[in-house]
Amino acid sequence: MLKDKDVVFLWSPEKGDTFLLNLEEGAKLDSRLGVINHNDIIGRSYGDGVRTHLGSMFYILRPNVLEFSRRIKRKTQIIFPKEIGMIIVALGVGPGSKVVECGTGSGSLTAALAHFVGDEGKVYTYDRREEFSLLARRNCEKWNVAHRVEFKVKDIAEGFDERDADALFLDVPTPWDYLRQAKEALSPGSRLGILVPTTNQIEKTLEGLNDHGYVDIQVMELFLRYYKTNAKRIRPEDIMVGHTGYLIFASTVRDIT
Amino acid sequence: MLKDKDVVFLWSPEKGDTFLLNLEEGAKLDSRLGVINHNDIIGRSYGDGVRTHLGSMFYILRPNVLEFSRRIKRKTQIIFPKEIGMIIVALGVGPGSKVVECGTGSGSLTAALAHFVGDEGKVYTYDRREEFSLLARRNCEKWNVAHRVEFKVKDIAEGFDERDADALFLDVPTPWDYLRQAKEALSPGSRLGILVPTTNQIEKTLEGLNDHGYVDIQVMELFLRYYKTNAKRIRPEDIMVGHTGYLIFASTVRDIT
Amino acid sequence: MLKDKDVVFLWSPEKGDTFLLNLEEGAKLDSRLGVINHNDIIGRSYGDGVRTHLGSMFYILRPNVLEFSRRIKRKTQIIFPKEIGMIIVALGVGPGSKVVECGTGSGSLTAALAHFVGDEGKVYTYDRREEFSLLARRNCEKWNVAHRVEFKVKDIAEGFDERDADALFLDVPTPWDYLRQAKEALSPGSRLGILVPTTNQIEKTLEGLNDHGYVDIQVMELFLRYYKTNAKRIRPEDIMVGHTGYLIFASTVRDIT
Amino acid sequence: MLKDKDVVFLWSPEKGDTFLLNLEEGAKLDSRLGVINHNDIIGRSYGDGVRTHLGSMFYILRPNVLEFSRRIKRKTQIIFPKEIGMIIVALGVGPGSKVVECGTGSGSLTAALAHFVGDEGKVYTYDRREEFSLLARRNCEKWNVAHRVEFKVKDIAEGFDERDADALFLDVPTPWDYLRQAKEALSPGSRLGILVPTTNQIEKTLEGLNDHGYVDIQVMELFLRYYKTNAKRIRPEDIMVGHTGYLIFASTVRDIT
Known part of the structure; x- marks a missing residue:
């Protein structure tokens, strides 16, 4: 279960946009597909999806080197x-x-x-x-x-x-x-x-x-x-x-x- | 100090010949530059040189992937x-x-x-x-x-x-x-x-x-x-x-x- | 001697800018280094230089495929x-x-x-x-x-x-x-x-x-x-x-x- | 029609072997697929096939640079x-x-x-x-x-x-x-x-x-x-x-x- 300080790699099936993120309680990520609340990721697991405030999906993947x-x-x-x-x-x-x-x-x-x-x-x-x-x-x-x-x-x-x-x-x-x-x-x-x-x-x-x-x-x-x-x-x-x-x-x- | 079963990488300054070797007491390595006795390597250290019976030098290097x-x-x-x-x-x-x-x-x-x-x-x-x-x-x-x-x-x-x-x-x-x-x-x-x-x-x-x-x-x-x-x-x-x-x-x- | 309809390749030693040009009497070329009058090229020869109205040099080279x-x-x-x-x-x-x-x-x-x-x-x-x-x-x-x-x-x-x-x-x-x-x-x-x-x-x-x-x-x-x-x-x-x-x-x- | 001194490029469908040849009356080409007589090519045209004495086919192609x-x-x-x-x-x-x-x-x-x-x-x-x-x-x-x-x-x-x-x-x-x-x-x-x-x-x-x-x-x-x-x-x-x-x-x- 993902928690504060964990690293996640976000990937959008819509546009292929990606983000590498250190989770931080209360923080927000701005993307051209909308805003993602870190709190919506915390408590989820790798492999899950998370949606921006505009409804676009990002997958939560394991980061790699x-x-x-x-x-x-x-x-x-x-x-x-x-x-x-x-x-x-x-x-x-x-x-x-x-x-x-x-x-x-x-x-x-x-x-x-x-x-x-x-x-x-x-x-x-x-x-x-x-x-x-x-x-x-x-x-x-x-x-x-x-x-x-x-x-x-x-x-x-x-x-x-x-x-x-x-x-x-x-x-x-x-x-x-x-x-x-x-x-x-x-x-x-x-x-x-x-x-x-x-x-x-x-x-x-x-x-x-x-x-x-x-x-x-x-x-x-x-x-x-x-x-x-x-x-x-x-x-x-x-x-x-x-x-x-x-x-x-x-x-x-x-x-x- | 190198011992039986250790892995060594031999390199010749003369011809660039190389060998990857599992040390085995009593074993011999045949090369076009002459024979090397494993026993001449056992007891030595990485970075040392070892000579074939014909006098050619090989360096004992650390192996890598x-x-x-x-x-x-x-x-x-x-x-x-x-x-x-x-x-x-x-x-x-x-x-x-x-x-x-x-x-x-x-x-x-x-x-x-x-x-x-x-x-x-x-x-x-x-x-x-x-x-x-x-x-x-x-x-x-x-x-x-x-x-x-x-x-x-x-x-x-x-x-x-x-x-x-x-x-x-x-x-x-x-x-x-x-x-x-x-x-x-x-x-x-x-x-x-x-x-x-x-x-x-x-x-x-x-x-x-x-x-x-x-x-x-x-x-x-x-x-x-x-x-x-x-x-x-x-x-x-x-x-x-x-x-x-x-x-x-x-x-x-x-x-x- | 270069004349109307000839093809020239212009190259700037200042910025490396280049132009491929069909010479046309009275025509002008706009570049970020200034304007070149085709008439300033007509009558010259390959290998010569020509200056823009701002004083920047372009060399007149032979074009190639x-x-x-x-x-x-x-x-x-x-x-x-x-x-x-x-x-x-x-x-x-x-x-x-x-x-x-x-x-x-x-x-x-x-x-x-x-x-x-x-x-x-x-x-x-x-x-x-x-x-x-x-x-x-x-x-x-x-x-x-x-x-x-x-x-x-x-x-x-x-x-x-x-x-x-x-x-x-x-x-x-x-x-x-x-x-x-x-x-x-x-x-x-x-x-x-x-x-x-x-x-x-x-x-x-x-x-x-x-x-x-x-x-x-x-x-x-x-x-x-x-x-x-x-x-x-x-x-x-x-x-x-x-x-x-x-x-x-x-x-x-x-x-x- | 191919004649003495023409250049031909031979290609074997069998093994992909190739030869670049100056035709010369009476000359022979040795290949691992058999012998080809230049005289068997002279008088033929590009695009034709020619056989070695062992029956292997070579195509007569136009040479290129x-x-x-x-x-x-x-x-x-x-x-x-x-x-x-x-x-x-x-x-x-x-x-x-x-x-x-x-x-x-x-x-x-x-x-x-x-x-x-x-x-x-x-x-x-x-x-x-x-x-x-x-x-x-x-x-x-x-x-x-x-x-x-x-x-x-x-x-x-x-x-x-x-x-x-x-x-x-x-x-x-x-x-x-x-x-x-x-x-x-x-x-x-x-x-x-x-x-x-x-x-x-x-x-x-x-x-x-x-x-x-x-x-x-x-x-x-x-x-x-x-x-x-x-x-x-x-x-x-x-x-x-x-x-x-x-x-x-x-x-x-x-x-x-």
């Missing part, structure tokens, strides 16, 4: 679901993982990582700008995973506080400047992930990874193409995202002395 | 890492999730799901063919997640044994034949995922999803393009995977009576 | 340059070719075909709707190739008037209804090209092509991804066209009697 | 049909065009350009290595377009011999070294096309184009995905070409003095 990261409140470029899935899989993140991340940004990856590490895991996320750290914390609170995250406002040039991290992710403009720090924070044999938007950054990052002795380096990009869902006219959407960023993965090893 | 699902012992078409990442994210799978899957096949998705649900979660996987169920179990045992999986040899036309599943995945030739059964097994408001290789199957699946009252239907495909890792000659690989399958996602709702 | 087909005046979905290039190449169109096309639509492919067949070639284009035929003729006149085209307002269910065509292209909603007619019009051993937007149409087209004895059938789709042109930040554009249509090619053969 | 450029005898990396189509369209090549190209390589683009410029046009192609020039000439002879081409063995660092070219294409490792020479050869307001395989080369090329005052610069890449042609199982081919090269286009303008 894909919708959450797409709809996050943002002040920065976010990391998209297609990349998030690959990052989780390629970094080997899972229940109990200890993951370090920089920068926090709006927290789309932070929240996803916190979802996947579970209550036994931990996410340590760094950003130099306090406003982003606060925004990301609020976003993680909405998703009820903020307790699994340590938000740090700090310049990683000084190094990470953690050692023996299971995975580390860099989403910063000059990742090549922090490869020594990343290596110190990672458990040997573990994976570093990096997202960069330009090929010039791939070049400098690859040079840095080689200089710092990273191994099993992989560079990739993902395309996601949605299709229209009319069974009689199956075809891709006219417009698609052409680029978000390039993903780079590499493993640390012990220095041979 | 990406490499595991790519290298799984298979008798069937497997589900690939790029789809696995999206499936996990779009189905909202995470620690504690109760996930149902059919067919088991070689168990690449089974093992990945079992990895992500953690010890508090559970994966129920169905296949009509006992040989696949056994193969998938062995694959999950290698990855040390078999205890989180119930392997069932059963025709799902009779229905799933589970109710209130958090997510359900169908990788079968005629998913439209099992949409009623899937809906019965899923918790209302939760997501069904489907993989089909052809557009003819998309058509029939979309018709079935509409007939059975599923909502928020999405159809997509993912492309993964690897790049060469020479910093001075950045370019995509000449050849890429052109197609694995189309992913379809939809949510169940309660029937309005 | 790519820009023309992108910028054509349209009342219908047009065929895009990436498909036009492949169609020309796969149909073997060239100087002297005799090409049949249906439907005419806004004439983007008509004009491109007329460009490539030269003065020794001929394009026969069919459309049931006179308004499209007229629009396409005006577009071809702008490109100075209308004299190479016969515009026919006619239902191709009754068959094409031509025989021994070197190539034939169908851009109609139900191409499978006209495969007999296409075969009659084509020279044996020559190629038919088809554009369809949905996979359901691919299915019916392939069935029809097999029924009518076409051989060497090929189905393909093309993706075109533009990159930003800042040398220090090389990356694809954020948004790209996700779909225009599927191209199908097949050859006719003589019926064995 | 797509198949020719794919099947060209090569000693170098060739330019592929998907790029050729875009190059022709973006450079505005057509009947009567005067086109300059470097390097000649195996002549796949040379032959395609020669096809499209017709008997009123001309292609001037440069390569430093005589063996490529000779190979390309033989390839163009097979396609019966060699009379439209001037093959030059010369280093373009010294400049091109031509002035007022309608279009110029560079397929060389360091195109940025020849941008002055290209500008001198091109008619003002006309287009330069460049193919480079790496992003590092895009970077240097963009810098050079800006330094030399080129305008309307465009960078793009094309993907071509083939589909299987079974109407009941429509799906892309498993494997596709992931990369051939990046296309860069830019226009020359008159220097303002």
Whole structure:
């Protein structure tokens, strides 16, 4: 039974409109199909329908990471679901993982990582700008995973506080400047992930990874193409995202002395 | 410190050769760069190097789901890492999730799901063919997640044994034949995922999803393009995977009576 | 030296704005960077610059098929340059070719075909709707190739008037209804090209092509991804066209009697 | 009626095997389906069938640029049909065009350009290595377009011999070294096309184009995905070409003095 603070995903069969909502007693949601009272959802269950004051139906669905990261409140470029899935899989993140991340940004990856590490895991996320750290914390609170995250406002040039991290992710403009720090924070044999938007950054990052002795380096990009869902006219959407960023993965090893 | 039964991922700086290994005391690995004794790895740590009898170095890296699902012992078409990442994210799978899957096949998705649900979660996987169920179990045992999986040899036309599943995945030739059964097994408001290789199957699946009252239907495909890792000659690989399958996602709702 | 009726392509170094223009004595072009008098272009040469009344520069470039087909005046979905290039190449169109096309639509492919067949070639284009035929003729006149085209307002269910065509292209909603007619019009051993937007149409087209004895059938789709042109930040554009249509090619053969 | 020296494209309905052939009296073609005597084709027509000595049928189809450029005898990396189509369209090549190209390589683009410029046009192609020039000439002879081409063995660092070219294409490792020479050869307001395989080369090329005052610069890449042609199982081919090269286009303008 749904209660205050629960997260619901609303979907309209009429127009396909969607909302991701933190339930709050007494609150109202405005939509172009009419107003929905949160109180009309509280006490109901996932899978039920709720009507706006104009009579339009919305279905109450379970939220998922894909919708959450797409709809996050943002002040920065976010990391998209297609990349998030690959990052989780390629970094080997899972229940109990200890993951370090920089920068926090709006927290789309932070929240996803916190979802996947579970209550036994931990996410340590760094950003130099306090406003982003606060925004990301609020976003993680909405998703009820903020307790699994340590938000740090700090310049990683000084190094990470953690050692023996299971995975580390860099989403910063000059990742090549922090490869020594990343290596110190990672458990040997573990994976570093990096997202960069330009090929010039791939070049400098690859040079840095080689200089710092990273191994099993992989560079990739993902395309996601949605299709229209009319069974009689199956075809891709006219417009698609052409680029978000390039993903780079590499493993640390012990220095041979 | 690595011990018997641990999983390691070996990577050669010389040729980029890789192996995913379950350590076994006394066992040997044959490679084109020479023989590696498992005993030379046992007692070492991730991040260390180990040499073949011919002197070639392999690094001992932590395994991850990406490499595991790519290298799984298979008798069937497997589900690939790029789809696995999206499936996990779009189905909202995470620690504690109760996930149902059919067919088991070689168990690449089974093992990945079992990895992500953690010890508090559970994966129920169905296949009509006992040989696949056994193969998938062995694959999950290698990855040390078999205890989180119930392997069932059963025709799902009779229905799933589970109710209130958090997510359900169908990788079968005629998913439209099992949409009623899937809906019965899923918790209302939760997501069904489907993989089909052809557009003819998309058509029939979309018709079935509409007939059975599923909502928020999405159809997509993912492309993964690897790049060469020479910093001075950045370019995509000449050849890429052109197609694995189309992913379809939809949510169940309660029937309005 | 540029004169009345010549076609010029204007490009602004300031904002990247572009115009494709038929020069007309005394005419004016309104742009957000100011007004350009056609008379200021007439008498100049390609490669020169011309200034708006506000002092902004536009360069006078040679037009090409790519820009023309992108910028054509349209009342219908047009065929895009990436498909036009492949169609020309796969149909073997060239100087002297005799090409049949249906439907005419806004004439983007008509004009491109007329460009490539030269003065020794001929394009026969069919459309049931006179308004499209007229629009396409005006577009071809702008490109100075209308004299190479016969515009026919006619239902191709009754068959094409031509025989021994070197190539034939169908851009109609139900191409499978006209495969007999296409075969009659084509020279044996020559190629038919088809554009369809949905996979359901691919299915019916392939069935029809097999029924009518076409051989060497090929189905393909093309993706075109533009990159930003800042040398220090090389990356694809954020948004790209996700779909225009599927191209199908097949050859006719003589019926064995 | 087919005669000595004609080009035919053979296609087997049995296995999809294909051959591009210059007919030669008395010659034989070996295939895994048996031997075909050229004399059995001479005197027949396009669209007819011919049988191997083992009774397998091949259809005699009209050749096209797509198949020719794919099947060209090569000693170098060739330019592929998907790029050729875009190059022709973006450079505005057509009947009567005067086109300059470097390097000649195996002549796949040379032959395609020669096809499209017709008997009123001309292609001037440069390569430093005589063996490529000779190979390309033989390839163009097979396609019966060699009379439209001037093959030059010369280093373009010294400049091109031509002035007022309608279009110029560079397929060389360091195109940025020849941008002055290209500008001198091109008619003002006309287009330069460049193919480079790496992003590092895009970077240097963009810098050079800006330094030399080129305008309307465009960078793009094309993907071509083939589909299987079974109407009941429509799906892309498993494997596709992931990369051939990046296309860069830019226009020359008159220097303002």
